[in-house]
Amino acid sequence: KLMFKYVEVGRFDKTDEELTSLSDKWMYVLKNLSRLDNRPAALREKIFSKLFAAASVARFTPTELREYEDSLKAYRDIKNSLDTAKEEGREEGREQRNIEIAKKMLAAGMDIDIIINMTDLSKDEIEKLTIQQ
Template identity: 35%
Template sequence: MALEGLQERYVNFYTDFAFKKLFGTEVNKDLLISFLNALLSGEEEIKELTYCEHEKERKGIFSVYCMNEKGEHFLVEIQKAEQRFFKGRSAYYSTFPIREQGSKGNWNYELKSVYAIGILNFSFDDSDPNYYHHEVKLVNIKTTQVFYNKLTYIYLEMPKFRKTESELENLFEKWLYAIIHLPDLMERPQALRETVFEKFFRVAEIACFTQQERVAYERSLKNYRDWYSIAETAEYRGWERGYNMGLLEARAEARAKGRAEGRNEAKRLIAENMIKMGMKVNDVCRITGLSMEEVKRIRS
């Protein structure tokens, strides 16, 4: 397999190879420990991790499963593209570490905490363009109090994290910045001078790979690019169909209402068709030029 096409200095974190190498290997588990402690912001202080059996790739989803020294379980996943029922499958796989804690004999159902963490290379919530860190627990709807605090889902919508290097305020934000920008960097940023990032960038440097690792990474990168291309093409085809349908309807309507009013109505009809096709509010606004408030009114 040809390797000359690799121009980046560091790996793409969203590939299976990179994710497993950086966060899923015994020799580099201190990187995952640092990330988890930063993510949990003092709720947990993990000192040691033990890796459990890795799962195989599941259509663009890679995961590592581990336990800390207290016996608490961490299922860390990276998802390249949105799936229709990704919340459902997240809940489904979180039951595995719960069921594994079952014990024979006189067991009182005392469970250790389970954390299901999703690093998402897509956005699923259009309500707030800046709300990227979702932490979900079982809650009593009436009292808004946490009903059960040993099951936590954490979703990170990575495309929504847009802070620049100079704006980074804490270790957690530095981790997000490093993950997102890793393949675009040629040097370690000044803001990421902690010892853990020195190792992170050293391990991620392609030039330090063995020939076997380079071949494995190139294969993983190709799979990532193919997956991204398929997802992008499907999104474009959906937009194109919606646009063409809306354009035909809008033209007929515009002729009846006049040029000026017709242009606005055309945009609204196009937006309506796009929404019916399941496109996101931000994309509809960008393509039609309508404000978010107008698009939300159309959607409602």
């Protein structure tokens, strides 16, 4: 079931002081966005934040837009690198902790099969630890 609502934005004539409902605010924005230099007080709601951010990017010159996109790409690259490094660090820390636990379990005389099950280390890794002790 599909329903259409047609709106004639050109006939909307309320000022920003007269906006009461959310639909009034959206109509006002659709009609006046190209003329707005400052964000009116009636449109300070969070729902309009992304709209005004996108509108400010849409006004960039080609040079500004290219610089903005390069800046976003650099930010995303750095963020992805940091996220990957954090995850690799966590994994390395888990492995090191499992080795420490396996060493303590070996020192306590526990069975290798139990150590494998508890630490997720391979039999070869645990045997190397027994040689080192």
